[in-house]
Amino acid sequence: MTPSLTSAEDIDIVDGRSISIDHDERERSCLHHQIGLPHEMLEGSLLNDESEKSVEKYLRKTLEPCLDLSVTQNSNKLPKSGRTSQLVQCSKQQESLNLENIASHVIEVAARRKEMEILVEPIGFTAPRYDDTLSIDSERSQEVGSLEAASDKNRRMYIMRHGERVDFTFGTWIPYCFDEFNNYLRKDLNMPKKLPRRQRSPEGWQNDSPLTNIGLFQAKLTGEALLECNVRIDHVYCSPAYRCIQTCISTLEGLNSRHKFKIKLEPGLFEWMAWYPDGVPDWLSKPELLEADCNVDTNYDPFMSVSKLNDCIKETTEEFYTRNYETARKIIETTRGNILIVAHATTLDTCTRQLIGAEPRSTNELRQVIHKIPYCSLGIVEEVGSGNWKLVEPECLPVTHSKNPRFEWNALTAT
Numbered sequence: 392m393t394p395s396l397t398s399a400e401d402i403d404i405v406d407g408r409s410i411s412i413d414h415d416e417r418e419r420s421c422l423h424h425q426i427g428l429p430h431e432m433l434e435g436s437l438l439n440d441e442s443e444k445s446v447e448k449y450l451r452k453t454l455e456p457c458l459d460l461s462v463t464q465n466s467n468k469l470p471k472s473g474r475t476s477q478l479v480q481c482s483k484q485q486e487s488l489n490l491e492n493i494a495s496h497v498i499e500v501a502a503r504r505k506e507m508e509i510l511v512e513p514i515g516f517t518a519p520r521y522d523d524t525l526s527i528d529s530e531r532s533q534e535v536g537s538l539e540a541a542s543d544k545n546r547r548m549y550i551m552r553h554g555e556r557v558d559f560t561f562g563t564w565i566p567y568c569f570d571e572f573n574n575y576l577r578k579d580l581n582m583p584k585k586l587p588r589r590q591r592s593p594e595g596w597q598n599d600s601p602l603t604n605i606g607l608f609q610a611k612l613t614g615e616a617l618l619e620c621n622v623r624i625d626h627v628y629c630s631p632a633y634r635c636i637q638t639c640i641s642t643l644e645g646l647n648s649r650h651k652f653k654i655k656l657e658p659g660l661f662e663w664m665a666w667y668p669d670g671v672p673d674w675l676s677k678p679e680l681l682e683a684d685c686n687v688d689t690n691y692d693p694f695m696s697v698s699k700l701n702d703c704i705k706e707t708t709e710e711f712y713t714r715n716y717e718t719a720r721k722i723i724e725t726t727r728g729n730i731l732i733v734a735h736a737t738t739l740d741t742c743t744r745q746l747i748g749a750e751p752r753s754t755n756e757l758r759q760v761i762h763k764i765p766y767c768s769l770g771i772v773e774e775v776g777s778g779n780w781k782l783v784e785p786e787c788l789p790v791t792h793s794k795n796p797r798f799e800w801n802a803l804t805a806t
Contacts, residue, residue: 408426478783546774547706548723548730549624550739551613553638555766557582569570569593579797581605587683589675598672602637606773609767609790610638615647616787625728627652628737631674631697636685638767639733653688659695659718660742662735663711670703689706694721712751715741739770746780748773766790 456698460585488624527617555649557564560581567575573593575586581603590594602610617624618722623645629639636654658671680687695718719742732742740760767790 393728407642409555419534458487467653470763475752502529518621525614525782528620545724546727546729547619548719548732548772548780549622550732550734550741550742550770550772551638552611552643552736552739552764552768553602553630553632553634553733554641555603556600556606556634557603558600560605561602565593565596580787587675587679589673589679591673595673595675596728598667598669599674602634602641605792606634607637607641610641611645612790613767613769613787617642618643618646619784622646623729624648624731626655626722626726626730627735628655628657628722628730628732630658630738631656631658632661632735633675635733635735636675636687641730642731642733649750653686655688655723657691657693657694657695657718658697658700659693659714659736660732660734661700663708664700664706665708666709668704669788670704671697677755683761693719708754709751711737712741716745718748736764736768739764739768743770743772743782747782787804 503746561579564578564582564651568578568582569592570576570749575593577584583601583604586592586596586601627639627643629635636656637656640649643652661671677681677687677689681689695714703710708716715738719732722732732738734742737757740752740757769785769787769789771783771785777780
């Protein structure tokens with residue numbers, strides 16, 4: 392079980408693509424090695440604090456170049472008690488250091504500082520913005536009125552990618568998480584405690600993966616941030632993929648609107664069919680979703696049927712852009728107010744690219760874009776005139792976190 396569950400450990404996978412994200416990290420590690428400085432020092436984090444001696448050793452090493460400055464230059468400016476204290480301190484420091492190595496060490500530290508200046512840029516001061524959700528006691532509350540006024544005046548469409556999915560996190564998970572009777576067995580705390588019943592189980596989960604628990608939390612966190620920013624949602628649309636439905640529900644929970652909306656499942660919002668040569672995945676049926684307590688709109692008539700989506704198996708990149716754009720345009724034309732769409736990484740670009748007047752991207756350009764759209768990314772377009780839309784900065788902050796590989800307890804038994 393172990394190799395399969397850790398197969399995705401070193402990569403970050405976007406829907407339909409596997410991409411390495413370790414290039415910059417390897418470059419930083421290489422630079423750290425060349426300079427001879429610890430990683431923590433360049434990143435600005437705390438040094439090893441296992442003991443007071445380690446801290447003292449680092450401070451002495453860092454402050455050594457300052458010790459050959461003449462004490463008498465500034466001693467006359469201090470009161471007598473201050474001069475005495477300073478002389479005693481300097482005397483103790485000089486006794487414990489080898490002054491013969493100070494000159495060479497000054498040169499070494501200066502060289503290191505020079506290289507560090509290239510790697511680490513000073514952080515400039517930035518005035519607080521209205522969308523700084525960390526400054527809940529700042530002047531942001533004074534601008535809430537203007538933000539609500541803007542929302543009332545201009546329609547907005549919020550397009551969100553789903554959260555972290557089980558298959559991309561654990562690799563080939565199905566053979567290890569179902570017994571001979573097809574009963575689901577949880578193998579990790581980040582896996583769901585249970586899965587909804589479906590007609591084709593476990594085969595149906597192959598192309599219709601659920602979210603991890605982290606994925607559910609990512610979505611709820613995003614919804615809570617939207618709530619703090621006083622975002623108003625009037626309509627909710629979603630890709631029929633189960634991971635998107637789960638993301639949508641968790642986002643609505645964060646917005647305190649879990650039971651306010653019936654989610655409209657729209658096959659036209661599904662991702663590029665070129666990634667599904669066998670046709671549309673076997674999604675959960677509406678009765679199965681209702682049994683799993685998913686608040687979907689059973690009366691919604693989608694703009695694109697599943698059978699019509701199956702005809703798009705050989706669609707080109709441009710045709711894919713047009714399909715998603717036409718679906719988004721029809722949603723806009725048949726609704727009033729703000730719209731939330733939860734779908735896939737590509738959706739943030741394919742549903743907005745032509746809407747803002749740009750041409751569809753090529754296949755290579757699309758690949759480059761989706762590499763920059765992690766889980767629960769949120770794109771927003773705003774109507775600025777009759778039929779004119781533009782991309783705008785989201786009101787809420789993004790969610791960022793590190794990878795956490797699987798722990799194997801027997802690693803502690805190694806000799």
